[in-house]
Amino acid sequence: MADQVRDTRTSTASKVRLSHDTMDKPEHHVALDDVEGMEPSLETYTTIMATNKPNPRGPGYIKLYLLAGMIFLCSTMNGFDSSLMGSINALPNYTEYFGLPSNGNASTGIVFAIFQVGQMCGALFIWMTDWYGRTWHIFFGCLGVCIGTIITALSTSLPMFIGGRFLLSFFATCAHTAAPLYLVEISPAAYRGTIAGAYNTFYNVGSILATSSVYACHLHLADRGDLDWRIPLWLQMVCPGMVCFFIKFYPESPRYLIANDQHEKAREIITKYHANGDPNHPLVALQMKEMLGTVQGVPKATWKDLLDLSVLVETRSSRYRLMLNVAFSWFGQFSGNNIVSYYLPLMLNGIGITDTNTKLILNIIYSVIGWVFSVAGARLHDVVGRRKMLMGSTLGMTICLALVAAGAAGKVEYGNSAAATMSIVFIFLFGAVFATGYTPMQPIYPAEVVSNKMRAKAMGTFKLTAGAAGFLNTFVGPIALSSIGYWFYVFFVFWDTFELAFMYFFFVETKGMTLEELDAIFEARNPRKASIEAKNMQKRIIKDERTSEGVDV
Template sequence: MADKRNDDMAERKASIDSDLKVVEAKEYEGINLDMAQIMDGPDKPNPFGPGYLKLYALVALLIMNSTMNGFDTSVMSSINALPNYVEYYGLPSKGAASTGIVFAIWQIGQMVGSLFTWLADWRGRKFMITFGVLGVMIGTVITATAPTLGAFIGGRFILSFFATLAHLGAVIYVVEMAPTRYRGTVAGLYNTFYYFGSILATSAVYGAHLHLSDRGNLDWRLPLWLQMVCPGLVACGIWFYPESPRWLLMKDRTEDAQRVLTRYHANDVPNHPLVELEVREIVASLRDEPPVTEWKTFFDLRQLVKTRGRRYRLALNVTFAWFSQFSGNNVISYYLPSLLKNVGITSTNLKLLLNIIYAIVGWIFSTAGANCHDRIGRRKMFLISTMGMVICLAITAGTAADFDNTGNKSSSSASIAFIYVFGAVFSFAYTSMQPIYPTEIISNDARAKGVMCYKLTGGASGFLNTFVTPIALENIRFWFYVFFVFWDLFEFVVIYFFFVETKGISLEELDEIFEAPNPRKASTAVKRMQKRVVVDADGEVREEEIKHA
């Protein structure tokens, strides 16, 4: 069996070597240019050309998948403040483990769902998205009609499981389809619609409570039904999508991949040097580490740790996954009404309205941040945002403590204000990059496995956060903010010394960055060594190093 697998691997490498030679033999005016030369030269594709506009349309519809997490976070946060919901399932009026598990089951579903990311490599990114959104619609029906708390929790697990498949499939697809120069913006916009989902959910609950609170359980059941709207739109459109070019090349479908890249990255210009470069780089990255094609080996994680560079990638992947869920953000997202109650806000309608405002603030700042990642850079924005969160949480803790001890209304107002400032600061740098940064730092052949590790870690972090938060808020109150002040300071140090910059670097060029002695320094160096492939007078292909200031 092992001999057969080795023979298959050898045959696969020989096939990729053959493809690489064919691609490298094609020259453009005698030289195969590098990414910087193409994107800064006369052959730069028009980012508003017909192909790019089609790509933006594809991403725009797929972004609807991102609304699912935001919708769930806010719909649960909002209905948790409704007396009809609390009384129907017999939930405690104060924070307790029974309330926490209703929220935290979402993270459990995410962790289980992440174990099935091998579907993205086995059947394709499109298949995983389609399977996920159809399952979400089934989960929505179960949740919205659940007669008991057990059925409600079970429905939320199913909903989360399939939402995770749809979400992760979409993340991988968007990262792989997005052009290198615009990846931060195009792919970064994906997760900003987390807040669009939040706005839909909080607005629906607010309106339903305002007009339907005297009509049984419609004020909380109706918003739950709306959870299938956005994935339903994706389910209708995904059939018309092309497959990811990187997946196509993994399956030896070179011509199909070239057609996709030509249409969406080169505005249908035949033999464009950008397409030749992208295909060459992808094929070369697969030559040294051919992708696994048997589903039984998808859980072999040695591929993620076999070299020092790959271990660095994985460490960065899981570290960011933890940071993005455990920086104080989940506490506020899920339990904003409880936080408001702690500083004197008791009106249900006012708490729901403030929930809507929080989501709108997050969407504005996350969208602005998505447009800055390709200008400022991922790493710089993480550092700025993390220090901003430290300051906001410190002020929130101090003002909440003063209100707790003295009942000072000014302190209450200041505490609420800085909760919103915290949301804006976090959203600006983190929201758009939450699924994107961990995905782009993993190599082509192991991306699905890396995404699985990212989601498992994020799910564990989120579960801990949402399960213990109601208990912590009830028992230590404002001291919970203080804990995150020191934790976020720790995050700042880790980001400064270890996080790699990915702005303007293709997914394949990152392979060289992570093999450097210090990947963080290599990615932030003022002068970066790059290579181009040239064809000499004898027809031989060779690599030539060039320096860029």
């Protein structure tokens, strides 16, 4: 058995070794002929990781973590906004200044929902990342957020405030869409779920910063006019300002560089961040070979190609990929989560909690719980897998919303205080379950399931879909809550049940596979079944390699 495994390991490794002399050619001499006939092999990547795994605590990986940490700040923008608006909507100074009702109506909804309108408009320009690069798009996005923040913080009328929020959302979408795309493309496959998945956990960091600042300002500045809500608005530009300053010191996505004939730069990035600086590591040869294979015979994109959306639907494989991208984009915004994050103070009103400070403190606690569980979830997605995590979370969310509805009904229909308490408990448990399964994957899974040439345009589709779902949620939400009360939660119980069934039959497992290896999965007749079989094969290979090592000892 040990001899068989060693033979497999040797033959597999020999497939992936590119001549070091070839890879050291000057950039303009790296020819696609060097990789002719390359077919991505799941066994190859898995075998390398089982027998020659780079140290995840090595110098290259530490630099990658620091790089990713700065990119994570892009994610705070959406979390900051959702919790900021939910929190200041509970402040009398804010609602009185703009003449808004405190119990929510169409005027309140449009203030929130304009953020989704800006998202949808900003998503139309994500294709520009294929033109001038991922890092420039992040830079311009963060710069625009700073400008939008200044307008909202200085607003003297509701139209000016709404206009500032539109600009803020438009540019936040540019940064917030390009950032996970960048992380997915620069992260090593074995840790992509953890590194790129941790990106969206900073949504909760933004929420914590927003709710804490609003609480502190209300506590100390409530009698100082409009300072208790204007100061938190100013703080919205801190994180994007930091990213704007540092982002151009970072390397570009290696896949963007490959697509733009900068092969040597791409190899240097893979060597530095995936192999801890070892140019002879087999992962460097494998990943260069795979990435070069995706552009073999493909002409350089022109302006026409950058605007051509046919790539999203040109083959059966691309249509299946687009279906998953759109479905999860919608699920991530329309599973009951936006109602909780934006309208938690209103929901607390409905179950008898009316004190402003109490509502703000509960908002902070909700955000902290979300962050803790989302960080754990980011790691679990690389351990348990995407499908099991997402289906388990959806089932848990369905149960939680059913109990929230039951508790709210008990309070409204029978005045039962214990039922109201139960409702609060399961609102927070819902947040924890959603954060564990969905939060890390919201922008990551839609980017993983599409091909390299689809990715920028597909991320635009992701944002358009998420924006449409979010708009429906946030605009209709306050009206529905005030009109049908707890029956709104009942609707999401049935909807989340549908999501669970859809995931079971169609969602593909992406854990531990390079983006190029996933191409073969989606070419299969049944991609979901093929991905599950691929994961089982991975497990067998890893088990055989470990058995071999044990016998050798």
